[in-house]
Each structure stands twice: as C-alpha cells, then as structure tokens.
Amino acid sequence: MKSPGHVASLVTDAKLVGERRAQILRAAVKLFSGEGYYTTTISQIAREAGVSTGLIYQYFGDKDDVLFLSLKLVLETYEKEIPPRLAEVKHPVERLCMALWAYCTIVDRLREATVLAYRSTKSLRADRRSLVKQDELRTNRLLHDCLRACIAGGYMRQVNEYLLVYQYVTFCHAWALKHWALRDKFGLGKYVSEGIGLLVEPFLTAKGRVTLAAMRRRTANFTRSVTATKPAKRARAA
Amino acid sequence: MKSPGHVASLVTDAKLVGERRAQILRAAVKLFSGEGYYTTTISQIAREAGVSTGLIYQYFGDKDDVLFLSLKLVLETYEKEIPPRLAEVKHPVERLCMALWAYCTIVDRLREATVLAYRSTKSLRADRRSLVKQDELRTNRLLHDCLRACIAGGYMRQVNEYLLVYQYVTFCHAWALKHWALRDKFGLGKYVSEGIGLLVEPFLTAKGRVTLAAMRRRTANFTRSVTATKPAKRARAA
Amino acid sequence: MKSPGHVASLVTDAKLVGERRAQILRAAVKLFSGEGYYTTTISQIAREAGVSTGLIYQYFGDKDDVLFLSLKLVLETYEKEIPPRLAEVKHPVERLCMALWAYCTIVDRLREATVLAYRSTKSLRADRRSLVKQDELRTNRLLHDCLRACIAGGYMRQVNEYLLVYQYVTFCHAWALKHWALRDKFGLGKYVSEGIGLLVEPFLTAKGRVTLAAMRRRTANFTRSVTATKPAKRARAA
Amino acid sequence: MKSPGHVASLVTDAKLVGERRAQILRAAVKLFSGEGYYTTTISQIAREAGVSTGLIYQYFGDKDDVLFLSLKLVLETYEKEIPPRLAEVKHPVERLCMALWAYCTIVDRLREATVLAYRSTKSLRADRRSLVKQDELRTNRLLHDCLRACIAGGYMRQVNEYLLVYQYVTFCHAWALKHWALRDKFGLGKYVSEGIGLLVEPFLTAKGRVTLAAMRRRTANFTRSVTATKPAKRARAA
DNA sequence: AATGAATGAGTGTTCATTCAT
DNA sequence: TATGAATGAACACTCATTCAT
Helix, strand or coil: CCCCCCCCCCCCCCHHHHHCCCCCHHHHHHHHHHCCCCCCCEEEEEEHHCHHHHHHHCCCCCCCHHHHHHHHHHHHHHHHHHHHHHHHHHHHHHHHHHHHHHHHHHHHCCCHHHHHHHHHHCCCHHHHHHHHHHHHHHHHHHHHHHHHHHHHHHEECCHHHHHHHHHHHHHHHHHHCCCHHHEEEEECCHHHHHHHHHHHHHHHHHHHHHHHHHHHCCCCHHHHHHHHHHCCCCCCCC | CCCCCCCCCCCCHHHHHHHHHHHHHHHHHHHHHHCCCCCCHHHHHHHHHHHHHHHHHHHHCCCCHHHHHHHHHHHHHHHHHHHHHHHHCCCCCHHHHHHHHHHHHHHHHCCHHHHHHHHHHCCHCCCCCCHHHHHHHHHHHHHHHHHHHHHHCCCEECCHHHHHHHHHHHHHHHHHCCHHHHHCCCCCCHHHHHHHHHHHHHEECCCCCCCCHHHHHHHHHHHHHHHHCCCCCCCCCC | CCCCCCCCCCCCCCCHHHHHHHHHHHHHHHHHHHHCCCCCCCCHHHHCCCCCCCHHHHHHCCCCHHHHCCCCCHHHHHHHHHHHHHHHCCCCCHHHHHEEEEEHHHHCCHHCCCCCCCHHHHHCHHHHHHHHHHHHHHHHHHHHHHHHHHHHHEEEECCCHHHHHHHHHHHHHHHHHHHHHHCCCCHHHHHHHHHHHCCCCCHHHHHHHHHHHHHHHHHHHHHHHHHHHCCCCCCCCC | CCCCCCCCCCCCHHHHHHHHHHHHHHHHHHEEEEEEECCHHHHHHHHHHCCCCCHHHHHCCCHHHHHHCCCCCCCHHHHHHHHHHHHHCCCCCHHHHHHHHHHHHHHHHHHHHHHHHHHHHHHHHHHHHHHHHHHHHHHHHHHHHHHHHHHCCCCCCCCCCHHHHHHHHHHHHHHHCCHHHCCCCCCCCHHHHHHHHHCCCCHECCCHHHHHHHHHHHHHHHHHHHHCCCCCCCCCCC
C-alpha cells in the first residue's frame, strides 16, 4: 500500500508541503550531521526549524521519513550540482577532472552531511536503503560517463572502468570521511590536483596527457582562488 | 583519574576479565554490526553472550565502553593480522601487494564490523574517537612502510605517498562499504587483483613491473583458490 | 547557568506549570511522607497524581527537583500560615502564645510531612539543603520576633533568646516527631498549653503573668473546641 | 516464627558473631550516617569493613537487619553511657544536670549517627520501629528518674514531668539535628549550660537553686575543659 | 567460614508519537 | 494549519541477594 519511497503528508497544499519540508529538512540535516540520527530528537529539529513538534508530523509520517528525505536531499545535491559545473566544459579529460573537482567541492561543503550518509543509511528502514543507493549510483554514473568519454575519445587507455569509478567516488568521499587525517596535509585544491595525478593521469594516453598539462597550466591560479573561495559554510544541504 | 582509553572493571581477576570481555565483545560486535549501536540494547548483548545484563556492568563501565572496546577490537584485528601475512614475503612489491591482499581479506571477514567502524565511531565519547583513529593510523603505517620500500628500492617512482596510502585504505574499506555494489562485479580475488592494476601497477618502474608480472603468474590459481575460500565466517572479530 | 533554587520546566504556560506542579507535589508529599523519598517511585507519584510518568519530567527536571519543591512547599506552609493567625492579636504575650499554638496546629495538620522534612532534607542535593534551611530560619524568625516583643515590652525577663526560640521550634516539631509517644498523654490543646507552662510562663515578669492568666481564662473552652477540631485532614500541604 | 527483634546468622560461633557484627556495624553506622541508608550499598559497607559482600549475609539476614542493629547500637550507646557518668554524682540536681551534660556529650560524639536515627527509623521494617522506640524510651527514663528525684527531694517544684523530659530529649538531640544553626552560636559547654538555665533552673525551688549555683561555681572551668576535650572523632558508635 | 562473581528485578529518565484545542 | 501538552513503552544502569568454590 505504501511504497518505500513515498512520504505521506497530512497537508494537501503541494507548495506548502514543499516549503515546510525544505525548512524542516534543513534543520534535520544540520542536526543529524552534527549529532547523529539517534541522538537528535524530533523536538530539537522542531526548535531548529522554528516550528512545533506536532508540525513535523503533518509533513512526515515518522522520524524515519525525516531521515530518508534528509539523505535523499544530500545525495541529490551531488547529482544535481555536478552537471551544471560540467556544462561549459567540452573536452573529455577536462570534463572528468572537472567532475572530480566539482564532486569534491560539494563534498567539502556538505562534509558533515556526507559523513551522515555513511553513518545513517543503515538506520533507515531496510526497504529504503536501496533507494538511497540508487541515488548514489546515479551520481556514480555521471563520473562513469566522463570516464567513458575519455576512453572512447582515445585520451585514456582501457581500464577497469567500474572499479576506477569507485576509486573516484571513494576519493571524493574520503575528503569528508578522512578529513581529520587529510586536512593537515592538503587544502582542497591540492587534494584534488594530487588525486588527479594518482587516479587520472596514469591512465591517460599521450594526447590525454597533453590536455591535462594544458589544463593544469590554465587553472593553476584558478585552483588557488577556488581553494581560497571554498567558503565557510558547511553541512548545509541546500 | 579516568583516562579516555581506560575501561574499568569491577572484577579483579585479570584472566577472567579478559575472557568475559572477549565473550561479551563478540556478542556486541555481532549485534552492533547488524543492528547498529543505538538500536542494540544491553540486554540483547547479554542474551547473545549468554550472561545477565548485570554482568556486563561488572566488566564495562557503561555502553560507551562496550562500543569503544568493540571498535578497538576490530581495528586492532587489522593491525595484528596484516604483519604475520607479510612475514614470509621479502620483495617490496610483493609485500605491498600482499598487504593489500591481506587487508582486503580481513575486511572481507569483518565486513559488517568494518561498516560498524564507519557508522559508529562518531557515537563514541569525543575523547575516545581520537584513540580509535590512532589505531587506524597505525594500520595505515603498515601500508605506508610497504609503499616506501617500493620507492626506496627503485621499484616505484616518486608519488604522493600519503595520498596513495589513503587510496589503498579506502580501496580496502570499500570492499565492505560498497559491497552491495561490488559483489555483483567482482569476487574478492578479482577485486584485489584489479585494484592492484589501478593503484600499484601504474606507479611501478620497469623493474617493478617485472616483479609484479612474475608474481601474477605465480599466484593466478592461488588467487582463485583463496577466492574460493573466502565465504567462510563473517563478522567475527577474533 | 542553573542556580540551586531553580527548577526547570519544559512547559511554558506559567499558569499551567503552577497547577500541574501543585497537583504533582500534592501526590509527592503524600507518598514521600508515607513511604519515604527513596522507596517512592516516580511512577507511584504519577499514578497518585493521575498523570503519566513522562508528564512529571515536563514539570520537574528530576526526582530531586520533586523532593526539593515538596520540602519547600511544606516549610513555606509554616511561614505563610502563622502570620495570618497573628493578625488580630496585639498583646506580645498573646502573640507569642498564639504563634506557638498556630505552629503546632500546622505541624499537626502536616504531621507526616513534618517528619518528611527531618528524614529527607539530607537526601537533597547538597546545594539545595541550605535553601531549605533558609526557609526554616525564616519561620524561626517569626517566633523570635514574638519573643523579642515580650522582652521589649517588659513582659518577659532577659533570656537567651536564640536558644529559647530553638526550644520553641523543637517543641512544635516534637508534636510530629514524637507523636507516637505524645499522643497517648496529650491532645494538641493540652500539649500546647502545657508547653507554654514550661517554655513561656517561667520567663514572664509579673505583668506578663497577668496577661497569660487572663488569656488562659478566656481561651479555656476555645482550646477545647480547637482540640476537637484537630482530627481533620492530614498530610495536605495546601 | 521470626520475632521482629531477632537477627539470624548463618554462623554459629557466638563470639565470632559478636566480633564480626561489631566490625560490620561500625562500617555501616559510619556510612549510613554520612550517606544515608538507601544510598549506602552493601558492597560499600563490605569494603569499609574490610570484608566481602557475601560475609555480610553470613551475619545478617538482609540489609534491614544491618540498619536495625545499627540503630540499636546507636540508641544503646546513649542508654549505656549515661549511667556511668552519673555513678559518682549523688545530689539530685547535680545528677539531672550531669545527665543532660552526658547526653549532649554523647550526641556530640555521635552527631551524624543521631541524625541517622531520625532519618532512617522509618526505613526499618514496621515491626522493628517500635523496638527502636523502646530503646529511646529507656534512655528517656534515665532522665525522668533524675527529674523525679529532684522533685521528690524538694529541689524542684511540681511540673509536667513527662513533657519536660521530652524537652530535655529534644534539647539534647537538637545539638545534632540543628547543629548547622547552633554551632555558630554555642560551643557544646555553653549550649548545655544555657540549656540548663532554660529547662532546669526555672523550676528549681530555693534550695535547688542554691545547689545549682554552687555546682556552677565548681564546674565553671570543668565545663570549659570538657568543652575543650570534646574531641575530634564523630559518628563512631562504639 | 569466607569470597566475589553472577543474577535479574526494579528505577529514573527519555523521546517518538498523538491529539485536543 | 499549527501548537505543544500529554502519553507510555523502552532503555541504561544499579544493587540486594545468591551460590559455587
């Protein structure tokens, strides 16, 4: 009767539902990220969102619903924010590098929320876990497409694509998961740049390397400026 | 008075403390791994371990103590089981590959527990989190030493060692964290073998590649047999 | 942040807080008085008050809070009920006697609760004990003022006022504390009357004695009627 | 079958029972006095007494037994220590004063334990409370006898003996119960001396007053020296 | 006689969820 | 639609008591 992906609301006005949910989820992601799912109470979320506890139950069926949509919100951020960052970029190698760069940038902004996804996906009702995994897979596909284009264009040699994509994914996630160990060694720009050196460059063909070298020259200071930009706010999913 | 790493026991007999704690932790790791820290109750642990709830409090100060020692148990397993697997292996490149192989084998055996470490480290009292991280760092050092030996011996070119080690770590952990996505594509043996292709091979010098190729020839069926062995026990920390 | 005298409530409506706390404290004083602090459970209090256990924690921070306000309720009853009983009385000697009489009347009504104060003040958090003692001191002061007026008016000779006030206090409290031994020998009226004979009369000057004698003549039957009134309600703090 | 006053022991050797019980009760009185009955655990008592928890159950049936004998130990101390202090004293007025003095001295030594008796008698099994009250009554009788002798000897006028005895009792107990308020105003010697002024002197006949005056002259420095002696140790029942 | 490990019933407290207003 | 007071099941933890050694 109730499909796993559906979240019921007692309120009918669709626009209101959208606004209220966004308001509540913003609070939830912040608190879940900081304190974890189980140690965050519904009433803390209500307070943070500036609403009453009762209101939350007008827009979500239960606490699991709040977690579910919180995680979706985070994972969909990856999926939605990477493509626009690729829009202007044409060259396959540049697109791949930009995708990694974009992904890491977003992870950096949602650092705590990314950790949350690792911590709390198992706290979801079982039938919903796979839905969240679908979201992750869709993001992976973005990277996979970039990778495939490099190979298809002859910029990269044949590799185990599937596995390499997972290296890319874990590389990006590691910026959040292992931040405690990485932050002393790298800024974000350096991290991505060195990562490309380990996970992209070795597989490039001669002509692929030319592109990368050119790109590197061009973005040397871009990287620096972006690194400097990578601004304060964290753990905000929207 | 109470250092963060210390877990008090009301029982004085050291041997008994060791046995009972092992018995209780076995149950705790199993349940925490399957159900998560917060949804596992002390009384479930007691039932699983075949003791009374009260007994747990004779050997642990509180539930956080149980989690702490559970996580340490898991992380120390990595640290303790990798070195013996390297004992016989002399050649730097082989040692590096064997370390990756060993690490992945152990992760495979402790798959659920490895996920637990990612889920639940943040549930620990803050002052203990860093202790657990120390354990992880010590395991990383094992890999780093292997990597360094490869470079020092001229089998591998200069690379960003620190970052590459983290690629190794996330690669091994991914076998547990992303098992839902990887198991359909790879057996454990294939996974490690392909991983070496992506994370070791590209950085080898000519003479390093010779060693790797030889090793591959030698262990082709070894890999298969080990892969076949794999299914055995899981989520057992000892 | 939290001063010892402050008791937090999650409920904001001040009127409701007042009513609910009164309702819960009525139950608590009754049960604490009868069974003692430690043997009374929160859930007994909830049942007696006709509310859920959870509700108690909306109006009190913890069980200690309930005890604290229970004791304050009792001690403040003394302080608040004695002055109105003195309002009409002008003559110093009569005021002193009336104060003793009033105090004993109230103790009689709150007999069990008075015993509670002796039993359970030490069960309070240390920083609150002194607050309860302040309440007692304020009641003592009422007696002291009466005593001082007698001396100042020349109705009583110089005495160690401080100590005599404490004799008055223990005399009144003894009606509750030693009721098991006193009830067979005295009614309340007789008890007070004889007590005045021992603790007031001997210190009166000639003109003080005249007043006392006159008063005694006047209230002979009054005493009896009040004594007859006595049985009424007990252990009700409001 | 089991009389309220009986405390069973699994151990048969009477001498051993006596010694072990004394050892355990010493610890119990100390801890009960300081922390209260309910907040003191059997295992704390065992530790303080230097024995195992199991041993306590060889000499006492349950925790109530320990409290019962602890309270008896305290109350019997009054009853047993006052008479020897009166042994040498012949004159009725002096005997009365000495009794008060002795009682207060003992209360002072057992200050915490005296408070314990007030706090914890109601925690006893109901059928045992009256036994403890019997002990108190026997001590009261010591004072009553002294008072009666004064009146019989014409040193004191007729008074409500029963009530006056209770004033004496509460006066002595108050030194423990209200010590927080009295200690700033009086030393023990002054307290007793002034108390005699309020509770004995007013009722003396002319010839009684002569005795008291003489006694006062004699013991002026005695009082002081005893006050000075009133030594360190407290809350020790034996 | 003495130990102390083991038990498990019982308590204070929390918090997701409901519902009258 | 929105509130927040009220509920009560559930959990971590304690401790009197038992009993094998």
